Amino acid sequence: MEENFSQAIEKTKSILHADEFIKYFTFENILKIAISIVSIIIFYIVYRLIKKFIRIKAAAKLEKNTAVLVNKAISYIFYVLIGMYILGLFGINLKAIWGAAGVAGLAIGFAAQTSVSNFISGLFVLGEKSMKIGDTISVSGTNGTVESVGLLSVKIKTLDNQLVRIPNSSIINSVLTNYSSYKTTRQTFEIHISYEADLQKAMQKIKEIALSCPVVLKSPEAQVFYDGLGGSAKLKLIVWIKNEDLIQAKNCILTGIVKNFRQENIKIM
Numbered sequence: 001m002e003e004n005f006s007q008a009i010e011k012t013k014s015i016l017h018a019d020e021f022i023k024y025f026t027f028e029n030i031l032k033i034a035i036s037i038v039s040i041i042i043f044y045i046v047y048r049l050i051k052k053f054i055r056i057k058a059a060a061k062l063e064k065n066t067a068v069l070v071n072k073a074i075s076y077i078f079y080v081l082i083g084m085y086i087l088g089l090f091g092i093n094l095k096a097i098w099g100a101a102g103v104a105g106l107a108i109g110f111a112a113q114t115s116v117s118n119f120i121s122g123l124f125v126l127g128e129k130s131m132k133i134g135d136t137i138s139v140s141g142t143n144g145t146v147e148s149v150g151l152l153s154v155k156i157k158t159l160d161n162q163l164v165r166i167p168n169s170s171i172i173n174s175v176l177t178n179y180s181s182y183k184t185t186r187q188t189f190e191i192h193i194s195y196e197a198d199l200q201k202a203m204q205k206i207k208e209i210a211l212s213c214p215v216v217l218k219s220p221e222a223q224v225f226y227d228g229l230g231g232s233a234k235l236k237l238i239v240w241i242k243n244e245d246l247i248q249a250k251n252c253i254l255t256g257i258v259k260n261f262r263q264e265n266i267k268i269m
Contacts, residue, residue, distance in 0.1 A: 036086055043085075047078045121168035122151035135180035136243070139166055184217065185243050189253060192232040194267035199226075199233055202266050206237050209256040215245035216253075232269035 051074050126149065131137055135146045137156065142164055144156035154166045179185065193202055203224045210222040217240040227236040241249045261268055 039085065040082060043078070043082060047074075050074070121172040122153075125149065125154070125168050125171055126151075130176060131178050135178055137179065138177040139171060140174045142166065180243060183242060184240050185246070187239055187241055187246065187249060189237040189239075189257075190227070191235045191237065191257060192269040193235065193261075194269055195233055197233075197266040199235075201264070202261070203235060205260050205264060205266070206235065206257060209260055210237055210239050210253055213239075213249060213252040213256065215241055215249045217241060 051071065054074060055071055125131075131146050131149065131154070133146050133148065137144070137146060139154075139156075142156065142158070144158040144162075144164060147155045147157050147163065151168070153168055154171055156164050156166065158164055191202075191206065193199070207222055207224045210216050210224075211218075216222060220240050222237065222239045224235060224237050226233065228234045237253070239249065239253070258268070260266075
């Protein structure tokens with residue numbers, strides 16, 4: 001019975017490699033583990049201080065999306081350096097690891113050409129600074145507000161509250177319209193009226209309505225002009241407004257034109 005119990009214990013030790021495990025805990029190895037733990041704690045404290053310092057400086061000098069990417073890059077570098085330090089501390093050959101990583105990276109690169117293309121395009125997108133978080137943009141018919149700008153894609157929130165992810169390669173290869181690059185924008189209104197109406201009077205009334213609208217800028221001044229003939233006389237009104245006043249300007253001008261033309265018996269076609 002005792003012999004069977006002893007055999008069972010020996011077999012268990014063999015399966016769990018208990019002897020090798022016990023031999024590993026020498027004074028030298030325990031010291032290495034202790035040094036590693038202390039070093040990681042120190043490195044982490046230094047890393048947090050550096051990250052906080054850079055985050056404050058980046059927030060003051062860089063755009064929000066660029067600052068986020070800088071923070072991520074610092075985190076990745078920290079984790080890689082910590083991993084290399086621990087491996088080197090235990091005598092693991094880093095050259096062999098780098099060699100294997102190079103071969104694996106080459107294979108992954110061939111298998112992920114689209115991701116690589118998006119990554120490189122992302123560098124161009126960030127370098128051009130053609131958009132930032134909060135901007136309203138249009139890309140390939142998709143309109144929305146920029147939620148994030150990453151190295152692989154740009155995420156925008158559409159007007160109907162849908163999240164759309166656009167690969168950076170599509171951003172580079174498409175026409176991008178940024179409606180927020182400038183604080184003001186030009187808005188054009190097209191009005192068709194009957195030839196029986198007093199066209200000169202209609203133009204004068206349209207301009208008065210535009211100038212009375214509080215969100216329409218005084219400079220550049222609103223302009224009204226003929227823009228073609230056909231089934232009706234086509235008039236155009238051009239005004240300048242702040243980007244955030246678009247809806248209010250449309251409501252003010254269009255309702256004003258309808259109300260005034262009814263009073264003046266000017267028929268809108």
